[in-house]
Every structure is written in structure tokens, then in C-alpha cells.
Amino acid sequence: MPLLSNKRIEYHLSRLDIDNLDHNPFVQFQSWLDEAVQDEVPEPTAMSLATSTLIGRPSSRMVLLKELDPKGFVFFSNYESKKGKHINENPWGALLFFWPRLERQVRIEGKISKTLQEKSDEYFYSRPQGGKISAWASPQSQRIPGREYLENLQTDYEKLFRTRALERPRHWGGYILKPDLFEFWQGRENRLHDRFEYILIGHIWEIHRLAP
Numbered sequence: 001m002p003l004l005s006n007k008r009i010e011y012h013l014s015r016l017d018i019d020n021l022d023h024n025p026f027v028q029f030q031s032w033l034d035e036a037v038q039d040e041v042p043e044p045t046a047m048s049l050a051t052s053t054l055i056g057r058p059s060s061r062m063v064l065l066k067e068l069d070p071k072g073f074v075f076f077s078n079y080e081s082k083k084g085k086h087i088n089e090n091p092w093g094a095l096l097f098f099w100p101r102l103e104r105q106v107r108i109e110g111k112i113s114k115t116l117q118e119k120s121d122e123y124f125y126s127r128p129q130g131g132k133i134s135a136w137a138s139p140q141s142q143r144i145p146g147r148e149y150l151e152n153l154q155t156d157y158e159k160l161f162r163t164r165a166l167e168r169p170r171h172w173g174g175y176i177l178k179p180d181l182f183e184f185w186q187g188r189e190n191r192l193h194d195r196f197e198y199i200l201i202g203h204i205w206e207i208h209r210l211a212p
Contacts, residue, residue, distance in 0.1 A: 014103065016186035016194035018207060025182040025198040025205055029106060030068060032184070036099045048096040049075065049177075051086035051112075059086065065097075066123060072178035073108065074115060076123055078140035079171050085141075087112050093177055103187030110179035120173030133157045135172040183210070 022028040036044035043064075050060040059082060067074035073095060077083055087093065095108040114120075124132060137153040144150055182198040193212035198205045 014186055015188060016184065016196065018196065018209065021184070021196055021207060023205065023207070025179070025184075026068070026070070028184060028198075029108075029182065032099075032102075032104060032106065033068070033097075036102060036104075039101060041099045041101050044099065046097075047073075047075075048098075049083065050094040050096070051083050052090055052092075053086060054089040056090075059083070066174075067119075069176060072110065072176040074119070074174055074176050076120070076174050077172070078135070078138070079114075079173060081140035083141075087175065095177060105185045107181075107183040107185070108177065108179045109181040110177045112175050112177045115174030115176050117173065121168055123174060124168040124172070129166075132166055132168075133161065136169050188212075 022031065033044060045065040046062050047065055048060050049063045050058055052058040061083065063075045063077065065073055066076055091112050093110070093112045096105060098105045124135065133154060136157045138150065180200040184196050186194040188194055191212060195210040195212055197208050197210050
């Protein structure tokens with residue numbers, strides 16, 4: 001088996017200077033996301049979401065960004081899932097976007113809260129039928145006896161909603177992470193990467209270059 005310590009990639013595509021950063025991190029993020037989409041990066045809206053318990057035990061998983069709101073980053077989940085329980089205990093979380101083809105990553109930290117019910121309804125009703133039913137059928141993060149159990153639940157709810165309106169379950173909906181920190185990372189040669197941090201001080205975003 002080859003040594004992992006010998007696996008390395010030299011970054012060289014681009015550079016990041018303070019002069020070409022937007023003063024607003026949301027605008028800067030949107031610009032990078034647009035480039036990732038245009039470059040057909042696989043799953044450009046995929047982000048690692050890290051949460052933790054009240055005593056600080058962390059957990060992370062991949063979720064999809066569904067909206068870049070003027071106040072933050074919106075995603076959807078089961079409120080009774082592991083992440084939902086974490087957020088209920090400790091609302092601070094972190095996001096990470098990684099676009100290897102562009103040699104870029106973005107770290108975001110902030111406080112998470114539920115979106116308004118109207119936003120949850122709007123997104124839920126835009127989902128395909130199967131996605132709507134799975135929000136009812138999946139007891140997310142809970143132990144189940146097997147795959148058949150899950151498929152039977154899906155079938156049962158499909159039958160149920162043939163005769164009644166398919167509404168959004170109250171245990172499922174949106175979250176928004178409202179950032180107070182962004183970090184933009186651009187890979188550079190010889191591991192001397194470019195890193196810039198935005199920190200929210202009052203209503204002003206301060207920008208600082210960080211050592212790699």
C-alpha cells in the first residue's frame with residue numbers, strides 16, 4: 001500500500017490578493033460559487049456541516065446549500081435528526097465548501113436557527129413527490145432493523161397520500177446559518193496558500209490575511 005504521506009498535489013492555478021477581494025464576503029462567496037457552477041465542478045453546492053453537542057463533542061456531514069440568503073446559508077433537514085438535536089442544544093456551527101478543481105475552499109462559522117415556516121413550506125412543495133414522501137418516511141438518524149423497514153414505510157406513506165393532501169411534516173424544515181466569520185482559501189505553489197479571513201465586528205466585516 002502506498003504511503004499516504006507521499007500523496008500530494010501542487011497547487012498553481014491562481015492567486016488571491018486583498019485587492020481582488022470584495023469587501024462583502026457574501027458577494028465574494030457568490031462569485032466563487034458562480035465560478036464553480038460555470039466550471040461544472042461536481043456538486044458545487046455540497047458543504048460539510050459541523051455541529052456539536054452542548055459539551056462540545058463534534059459531528060460533521062455533507063448537506064446541500066439550497067439558498068444563499070442575504071443573512072446566511074440555508075439548508076433543510078429533519079429537526080429530529082442528530083444534527084437537529086445538536087442545533088437545538090448548541091446553535092453554533094461551521095460550513096466547509098471544497099472545490100478541488102479550482103483549488104479553493106471556503107470556511108464559514110456562525111449561529112444556526114430555523115427558517116420561517118413559509119420558507120420551509122416553499123422548498124418542501126418544490127421537491128419531487130418521492131422527496132416529499134421520504135421526509136415523512138425516514139426517521140432520520142434513528143436505528144432501523146433493515147432496508148426493507150425503510151422501503152415499507154415509503155410504500156405506506158405513498159398509499160396514505162393517495163387519498164389525502166401531502167403536507168410538510170412539522171418535524172422537517174429549513175435552517176439558516178448566519179455567519180460571523182468567513183475564510184477564503186486559494187491553493188498556491190509550495191504550500192504557501194493564500195488565506196483571507198472576514199470577521200464581523202458590529203456591522204462591519206474586517207478582512208485579514210492569514211498565514212497558510
